Amino acid sequence: MLDRPDPAPFTVEKGNLGTTIYHHVESDLVVVSNPLILHHERLGAQLDASKTPLSYSDPIEEYWAVKKAAGIADISNAGRLRITGKDRVSFLNGLLTSDVADLREDGGQHSALLNPKARILADLYLYGQPDGILVDTGDSPASKVKDALDRFVITEDVQIRDATRDLVQITIQGPSSGQAIGEALGVELEGLKPLGHKILGPSTIVSRDRSGQGGYDIILPNEEAEAVWNGFLLKTGDMGVRPIGSKAMEMLRLEAGYPRYGIDIDDNTIVLEAGFRDAISFTKGCYMGQEVVARATHIGRVNKQLVRLEIEARDPPSARSKLKSNDVEAGFITSAAFSPGLGKVACLAYANRDFAKEGARLAVEQEDGPISAVVTKVL
Numbered sequence: 260m261l262d263r264p265d266p267a268p269f270t271v272e273k274g275n276l277g278t279t280i281y282h283h284v285e286s287d288l289v290v291v292s293n294p295l296i297l298h299h300e301r302l303g304a305q306l307d308a309s310k311t312p313l314s315y316s317d318p319i320e321e322y323w324a325v326k327k328a329a330g331i332a333d334i335s336n337a338g339r340l341r342i343t344g345k346d347r348v349s350f351l352n353g354l355l356t357s358d359v360a361d362l363r364e365d366g367g368q369h370s371a372l373l374n375p376k377a378r379i380l381a382d383l384y385l386y387g388q389p390d391g392i393l394v395d396t397g398d399s400p401a402s403k404v405k406d407a408l409d410r411f412v413i414t415e416d417v418q419i420r421d422a423t424r425d426l427v428q429i430t431i432q433g434p435s436s437g438q439a440i441g442e443a444l445g446v447e448l449e450g451l452k453p454l455g456h457k458i459l460g461p462s463t464i465v466s467r468d469r470s471g472q473g474g475y476d477i478i479l480p481n482e483e484a485e486a487v488w489n490g491f492l493l494k495t496g497d498m499g500v501r502p503i504g505s506k507a508m509e510m511l512r513l514e515a516g517y518p519r520y521g522i523d524i525d526d527n528t529i530v531l532e533a534g535f536r537d538a539i540s541f542t543k544g545c546y547m548g549q550e551v552v553a554r555a556t557h558i559g560r561v562n563k564q565l566v567r568l569e570i571e572a573r574d575p576p577s578a579r580s581k582l583k584s585n586d587v588e589a590g591f592i593t594s595a596a597f598s599p600g601l602g603k604v605a606c607l608a609y610a611n612r613d614f615a616k617e618g619a620r621l622a623v624e625q626e627d628g629p630i631s632a633v634v635t636k637v638l
Contacts, residue, residue, distance in 0.1 A: 293335045293427060294484045304500060311336045314504035319599050321507035325470055326600060328499030329433030331491050332469035332508055338401025339422045339478065343391035346415040352459075354411060354547050355383065356530065358540035362387040367454025367465060369538040371530055372407060372546030377555070379528050379535075380407055382520040386456050386465060393463060393478065395428075399518040414533065426482035430467065431491070431500075432474035432511065439500045440464065440475060443490040448475065469508065472517030489589075494635050513605040514598045514616040516636050523565060523593040531555050532609065533565045534638030541571045563590060564615035567636040570604040570623055573597055581624040582608060582632070610634060 296310045304312040312333060322328045323479060342351065357370035364387045372381040387393055396404045401423045409418050415628035431439055437448045446457065446464060454463040462479035469476075477487055491500060518524050524533045530552060531539075539552065555561055570576065575595035582590040588611070595606030596615040614621060616636050622629035 260583060289325075291440060294481050295333050295335070295427060295488055298488055299333065299486070299502075304377045304502070304504060305506070309336050312502070312504040314506045316501050316557070318506035318510070321501065321503035322510050322599055323500060325433040325503060325507065325511060329431055329436040329439045329495070330501055330503035330507065330561055331429060331431050331439075331488070332356070332503050332505070333427070334430050334476075334490075334508075335427045337423075337428050338396030338399060338404065338425050339393040339428065340392050340401050340405060341420045341422045342417065343383065343395060343418040343420075344415070346417050347392055350412070350415045350417045351385075351408075352543065353545065354408065355385075356539045356546060356548075357385065357534070358543040359385065359392075360543070362392070364389055365455055365457070366452075367456060367467075369454070369535070371538050372404065373530055373546075373552075374526065377529050377531070377548035377549075377551035378526050379520070379524050379530050379533065380404075380526055382480045382524065382538075383453065384465075384467070386454070386463060388463070393422075395476075395478070398522070400490075418516070425475045426478055428482055428483075429477045429479075429487060430469055431472060431477070432468075432470040432508075432539060433472045433500075433502075435498055435500065436472075439491065439495045439498060440477075441599060442498065444487065468502055468515075469517065470511035470558075471517075472511065473562060509594075510596045510598055510605075513594060513596045514569075514600065516605075516607065516638060517609055518565060518638065519594070529555070529561060532561045532563055536615045545604050560612055563609045563611050565593075565638040566590075566608055566610045566615055566634045567638065568592075568608050568621070569601060569607050569635050570595070570606060570632045572630050572632055573605065576625060576630070577605050577622050580620045581625060582610065582614070583629070584614055584619075584621050592623065606632075607638075 299312045304315045307313050348359050355370045357368040368385045370385050371379050381404045384395040401421045405419050405421050451466045453466050456463050465476040467476040468474050541630045574593050581593040590608050590610040592608045595604050598605040619634040621632045623632050
């Protein structure tokens with residue numbers, strides 16, 4: 260278990276979430292847009308170029324922490340928008356794939372912004388709030404999503420603001436994540452449905468599974484970030500909760516079969532190829548790309564489909580590795596990672612429609628020869 264941070268270098272006050280805020284008092288610290296970066300460095304995290312933690316210790320130990328209890332990760336590199344104005348619902352409903360008219364103030368929706376050919380411009384999660392809609396753009400840059408939406412604002416009363424730099428986003432994943440939030444923040448989340456959320460002042464707690472183990476996202480102002488982060492480190496360590504990085508999150512994501520924008524899907528992906536049926540309303544009427552979606556749905560198939568594979572190996576194949584079936588081209592890998600729990604590699608791939616079936620056995624082409632793989636899930 261990681262050592263808990265010594266609270267001595269902090270001053271103390273109470274935050275809106277009822278937790279204790281610990282402020283650094285050293286005078287030579289560099290001010291950054293994400294106030295948690297200094298905490299990650301203090302915990303010895305390995306950071307990537309965007310200052311997102313890759314790991315704090317052994318990624319496999321972090322993986323098991325999530326499986327057994329819970330892990331807390333900083334995912335503030337995700338984009339965030341706030342959309343306000345009295346026409347916000349009708350405006351978004353005419354552009355996005357989900358039925359935004361059904362979005363409740365305590366509910367959420369998976370959605371997507373498409374181009375006219377039904378290719379995915381952005382993978383989005385919408386959260387209804389009394390004064391607007393909070394949008395998690397994930398790996399789709401918020402600035403690009405904002406620009407794409409702004410082009411369609413003509414006379415509508417709609418304001419779109421990039422809130423990425425104003426907010427921190429933390430995720431708590433694992434079977435004990437709800438208990439950990441209760442311990443750290445004193446918030447009861449029992450009965451919260453998937454993508455349902457609670458609004459606590461300027462902060463939002465969302466039921467969002469990113470690991471296959473259940474979990475929650477906390478989206479909160481920069482000034483509250485230290486309160487929440489340190490609250491978890493100081494109050495939940497005895498439960499087995501620990502900070503985790505993106506390497507462990509990738510293992511869990513691929514094991515669960517969750518795609519990422521820019522890796523498994525992009526603006527060349529037709530939305531039905533990626534699954535996304537939870538993000539599409541087939542009854543609401545027109546939106547960008549709707550005609551192509553309706554036509555593909557009527558035909559009943561697309562040329563390829565995103566699938567989850569398991570590979571009998573320890574070393575993940577590289578992205579774009581080819582899939583074959585008896586020397587016939589069958590698709591290609593998009594992302595892969597070794598799963599400690601499975602003892603094999605879990606990956607996402609596009610399989611040509613004849614092979615996009617659970618139980619289909621394929622071969623992954625490698626320099627040392629083909630590796631056996633099996634389709635375990637069609638997205």
